[in-house]
Amino acid sequence: MKKMFDKNNTKKATRDSFVTYGIVILVFIIVQVMVGTGSMSSLMQGLLVPLCIYSIAAIGLNLCVGYLGELSLGHAGFMCVGAFSSAFFTKYMVDTGMNENLRFVLAIIIGTLTAALFGFLIGIPVLRLQGDYLAIVTLAFGEIIKNVMNVLYVGKDSKGLHFSVSDASALKMEEEGKMIINGPKGITGTPHQASFVIGIILILISLIIVYNLVNSRTGRAVMAIRDNRIAAESVGIPVTKFKLMAFTISAAVAGTAGVLYAHNLSTLTALPANFGYNMSIMLLVFVVLGGMGSFRGSMIAAVLLTMLPEVLRGLSDYRMLIYAIVLIAMMLFNWAPKSIEWRQRHSLKGLFSKKTKGVQ
Numbered sequence: 001m002k003k004m005f006d007k008n009n010t011k012k013a014t015r016d017s018f019v020t021y022g023i024v025i026l027v028f029i030i031v032q033v034m035v036g037t038g039s040m041s042s043l044m045q046g047l048l049v050p051l052c053i054y055s056i057a058a059i060g061l062n063l064c065v066g067y068l069g070e071l072s073l074g075h076a077g078f079m080c081v082g083a084f085s086s087a088f089f090t091k092y093m094v095d096t097g098m099n100e101n102l103r104f105v106l107a108i109i110i111g112t113l114t115a116a117l118f119g120f121l122i123g124i125p126v127l128r129l130q131g132d133y134l135a136i137v138t139l140a141f142g143e144i145i146k147n148v149m150n151v152l153y154v155g156k157d158s159k160g161l162h163f164s165v166s167d168a169s170a171l172k173m174e175e176e177g178k179m180i181i182n183g184p185k186g187i188t189g190t191p192h193q194a195s196f197v198i199g200i201i202l203i204l205i206s207l208i209i210v211y212n213l214v215n216s217r218t219g220r221a222v223m224a225i226r227d228n229r230i231a232a233e234s235v236g237i238p239v240t241k242f243k244l245m246a247f248t249i250s251a252a253v254a255g256t257a258g259v260l261y262a263h264n265l266s267t268l269t270a271l272p273a274n275f276g277y278n279m280s281i282m283l284l285v286f287v288v289l290g291g292m293g294s295f296r297g298s299m300i301a302a303v304l305l306t307m308l309p310e311v312l313r314g315l316s317d318y319r320m321l322i323y324a325i326v327l328i329a330m331m332l333f334n335w336a337p338k339s340i341e342w343r344q345r346h347s348l349k350g351l352f353s354k355k356t357k358g359v360q
Helices: 002-037 042-067 075-093 100-126 131-150 196-214 217-227 229-234 239-262 277-290 295-311 319-335 337-345
Strands: 153-157 160-164 178-182
Touching: 002 196, 002 295, 042 075, 042 196, 042 217, 042 239, 042 277, 042 295, 075 100, 075 131, 075 178, 075 239, 075 277, 100 131, 100 239, 131 277, 196 217, 196 239, 196 295, 217 229, 217 239, 229 239, 277 295, 277 319, 295 319
Parallel strands: none
Antiparallel strands: 153 160, 153 178
């Protein structure tokens, strides 16, 4: 009986993941057709890469909040780490003659691994905390990263790299030296290599990684820890190991979103509007409204809530009012008991939320 139950669960999880892959590929085909026929406005085309960025970031945060059960408000910091490390590499290598496609692939790898490293180092002390305490510490991490990048100056000349945290003149570079990170001005002149195609590819890679994780024995151990830490410890599950693993992968996925973010802009700065508290809250809103534990729901919420303010921009007086009403309506639809009961009755539950219980 147990084997049959596990087999059915595995089939259901596999089917669910393939439905998500299929939706992403279908959206890609529809968008390509619309762009090719000229039926998509330039405004919407400009939103395609940001939609991919926020979808990837929401996937990473949902792994932490929905499956690990830990409230993190520092994922904007991991995006910042991925963005600046990848942009730094690209700017440093841009004059070396390296093939630009290879350079971009290496930038993605470097940004992702750097964010994973920070996630691992931050996770060691932070994951000993729970609930509000963990949220406050991760929020502090995001603010620290942002402020460090705002005071960091890095230059390059024939003698190598020069670092300073005071001002550009303290670098004492040669006259032909080149600034890479210029304090609050950030990194300028990063090649624009992010595209919708690359964004879709990174979304699919992120989904494959997180789905394979949550549907494996490791994923079941992570969910067991989320549901009852004491019970998980009592059966021999190494709690610290699995929590740190999930948190590190979550940070790495956020770092990938940061790489795409950095290579979609000509100027990358660590201003509060880019990687501040509001960014972390926005990502959390995507996860909560889309359904904690539902990667598909997080992506749908990220797409809708990113597009909506731009679509309603013509209604300047009522734009944010309509946006707030849509937020409330999505929350009620996804979490109200009567709505959950209606979705179960009409077999729509799987489209919006994989889980109906709150994360403990």
